[in-house]
Amino acid sequence: MTKLAFIGAGNMNGAILSGLVNKGFNPQNIIVANPSAPKREALSEQYGVLHTSSNIEAVAFADYVILGVKPHLIAQVCQEIATETAIENKCFVSVAAGCTIEQIQQALNGQYPVIRVMPNTPSQLGYGVSGLYASIDVSENQKQQTAEFMKSVGIIKWLNTEAEIDHIIAVSGSAPAYFFLFMEAMQNKAIALGFTEQESRELVQQTALGAAQMVINNDLPISQLRKNVTSKGGTTQAALTTLIDGGLEQLVTNAMDSALHRAKEMAENSN
Ligand SMILES: NC(=O)C1=CN([C@@H]2O[C@H](COP(=O)(O)OP(=O)(O)OC[C@H]3O[C@@H](n4cnc5c(N)ncnc54)[C@H](O)[C@@H]3O)[C@@H](O)[C@H]2O)C=CC1
Numbered sequence: 001m002t003k004l005a006f007i008g009a010g011n012m013n014g015a016i017l018s019g020l021v022n023k024g025f026n027p028q029n030i031i032v033a034n035p036s037a038p039k040r041e042a043l044s045e046q047y048g049v050l051h052t053s054s055n056i057e058a059v060a061f062a063d064y065v066i067l068g069v070k071p072h073l074i075a076q077v078c079q080e081i082a083t084e085t086a087i088e089n090k091c092f093v094s095v096a097a098g099c100t101i102e103q104i105q106q107a108l109n110g111q112y113p114v115i116r117v118m119p120n121t122p123s124q125l126g127y128g129v130s131g132l133y134a135s136i137d138v139s140e141n142q143k144q145q146t147a148e149f150m151k152s153v154g155i156i157k158w159l160n161t162e163a164e165i166d167h168i169i170a171v172s173g174s175a176p177a178y179f180f181l182f183m184e185a186m187q188n189k190a191i192a193l194g195f196t197e198q199e200s201r202e203l204v205q206q207t208a209l210g211a212a213q214m215v216i217n218n219d220l221p222i223s224q225l226r227k228n229v230t231s232k233g234g235t236t237q238a239a240l241t242t243l244i245d246g247g248l249e250q251l252v253t254n255a256m257d258s259a260l261h262r263a264k265e266m267a268e269n270s271n
């Protein structure tokens with residue numbers, strides 16, 4: 001049975017790990033490594049996975065090593081792994097933004113198989129989106145297996161170039177936060193209108209869920225769904241005019257460009 005080592009027990013690795021276990025992956029074939037205990041212990045208690053403070057122990061256990069530490073720590077972690085344990089036959093899966101395959105292989109000190117995956121946190125619930133790009137050193141079997149892991153927590157898209165990983169960051173990796181910010185702003189206004197915090201949350205979350213479900217269940221363009229809510233001279237038109245005149249569309253484009261730019265900058269700074 002394939003074994004997985006999650007290096008880092010943070011938000012993203014935690015989301016993938018929990019998504020996998022929720023979908024029936026045997027937790028006894030998963031180990032999570034984190035220097036401090038609370039997060040890995042919580043994952044172990046909740047999902048039944050093994051845990052350790054030692055990256056080396058975790059890597060020795062597994063066929064696939066999911067690198068889920070902050071980007072600036074990836075090189076250090078890879079160097080530690082490569083110098084302290086045998087890593088032949090292991091496949092490395094990095095979820096880090098702004099950290100290239102070349103940089104990871106350099107830190108591992110060899111052309112080991114590396115797959116970059118850019119997931120997002122809704123993976124935890126099986127609603128993730130992941131972009132995948134594999135180095136030429138990755139076998140067909142390793143590609144297939146990694147695709148299977150990520151498919152079990154959401155939809156996947158194989159990318160033709162590594163540069164497209166940055167596009168995925170802008171479109172889906174960072175994007176749950178865009179929607180959360182929009183929902184926070186709506187919740188705050190609902191509170192200002194007199195609803196309780198909980199009422200405001202329920203009103204906003206149900207509306208967001210309903211809107212997303214309408215997009216999913218319709219062949220209509222999203223713009224048509226918007227038009228269907230917008231009565232001429234009505235309340236929605238008044239609200240949308242305020243958003244459009246305020247530059248929302250350009251702002252969204254600029255925000256996605258900023259994510260892209262930052263991903264490139266992070267890769268350059270990692271050299
Ligand atoms: N949070 C997100 O929505 C997404 C994050 N990512 C990527 O995932 C990676 C992790 O991000 P988050 O989970 O948000 O960060 P996080 O801070 O929640 O998790 C990182 C974890 O790594 C642990 N850690 C620190 N040093 C370590 C070491 N030497 N060995 C093992 N573990 C160590 C930390 O204690 C922490 O639990 C980043 O590279 C990020 O670019 C990618 C897509 C989405």
Ligand SMILES: O=C(O)[C@@H]1CCC=N1
Nearest residue numbers: 096097169173174175
């Ligand atoms: O904010 C970040 O850098 C990471 C990558 C995508 C989502 N979180």
